Amino acid sequence: AEFNKTYDLLGVTFDSWRGESAYLELSAEVIDEAVSKGVAVEDQGALIVPLDDAGIETPLILRSSDGRTLYHTRDVAAAIYRIKTYHPSRLIYVVGADQRLHFRQLFATLRKLGYTGVDYVHVDFGLMTLPEGRMSTRRGRVVFLEDVIQEAISRARALVEKNPDLSDTEKDEVARIVGVGAIKYADLSQSRGKNIVFDWDRMLSLDGDSAPYLQYTYVRARGIMRRGTAPYPAGGIDRRAMERSEEWALIKHLARFPVAVREAARSYHPHLVANYLFGLAQAFHVFYHNVPVQQAEDESLRASRMAIVQACAQVMQTGLGLLGIRVPERM
Structure with a gap:
């Protein structure tokens, strides 16, 4: 039980x-x-x-x-x-x-x-340890996984508390998704042969190699899609959407997803998928901050960039799903 x-x-x-x-x-x-x-x-x-x-x-x-x-x-x-x-x-x-x-x-x-x-x-895999004194437990010196999970959910709740648009029920659900995802990613993003020191700050960071950062990338992409009105380009991606370095880097990274998944499956190293997704998140944020999507010059370019955003969201959701990590629609 x-x-x-x-x-x-x-x-x-x-x-x-x-x-x-x-x-x-x-x-x-x-x-x-x-x-x-x-x-x-x-x-x-x-x-x-x-x-x-x-x-x-x-x-x-x-x-x-x-x-x-x-x-x-x-x-x-x-x-x-x-x-x-x-x-x-x-x-x-x-x-x-x-x-x-x-x-x-x-x-x-x-x-x-x-x-x-x-x-x-x-x-096989290495050991996971907690830094001495960084976590109190209700059961004495031994740290149980259930305690770690509940602590992660509690800390994640503090993160999502900052969003006034979420109801308390939504905050609880997002906190669970983010907290549990953070634990899984902290483990699976490291080469399994290594011993891992559990670091709460790194695990729940919104701007580093962490599940919340990747989940936030998905949330941002979905936000653009919800605000967008451009239809998917029926004739394929407008070539102009590949001219900027930020766009081309993102498209090339998206194309490498199947390779990362196959290699992870072949070698039993899930960190290869995690590393790929972190790279995708970084490429997406460079794109996000430098390339206009809604304010693109015309509908064809806007639709093409929207398709790139949609592909990022889909790959991020699928990749995290392979790691057993869910994604919230809002954070």
Whole structure:
């Protein structure tokens, strides 16, 4: 129930829940299979899977010398269950970098057992720490994710409080979108292999590499679109809308979005999408401050620039959506 509450705050859902206890019975079947296939051997009372042939000196222990199964055993059982149930081409484990050896052992064991038709991937990540003394918590020295989320929402509420055009209900909703988005972006915008120091000021900045800055970019673009009356250019973008350096830089950046997404997916590095979006926000604001849209010389140019603004809003919303970050219509 506690996990569900936190995941609900983050807007995260799962298609299937199976805890570690669900694989206790299957662990016995794994042991029988490993023994019958000659993969596991007895060693000083324990049952192990030697992995020297896979270049791993430390064997995987399926059963301890006192007869207990271990989390190694249950992870093997879980993987086999998933393979037999879902028939995946790939199994991706998103777990901290301190478990690298465990997953090398797990994947090597699965291959020795004959489960070779699956691509096994460990997507590891570093640790996140909070600067000492920067955050108080109601539960003592340990900082819980729920507390971090609520603190972020509270701080985001202070930001949106400055907008007199929003009702209290709207402010609460925007604060949740901005606060939760700030936490996700602070994590996903960094290379996942690095340890991250959580910085509230940077995380909630409206003019730096942060979710609120990107969300504000979207809000600005949508504001231009709401005020605009020019129809989408039926004949395509007016070439004059590509002549200014600010326009051309923005158009070229927009064109690179599919490349950034493909590379992020290929390498399991979501920060590549985040970095792309930050660059897009910077290019958009240069455009915003230097290129007239509503006051363009004629309707064709106005419509073409409006189309560029619309493309920026769409790419920003889609890109943040890939990171699990929502965008408000107003801030």
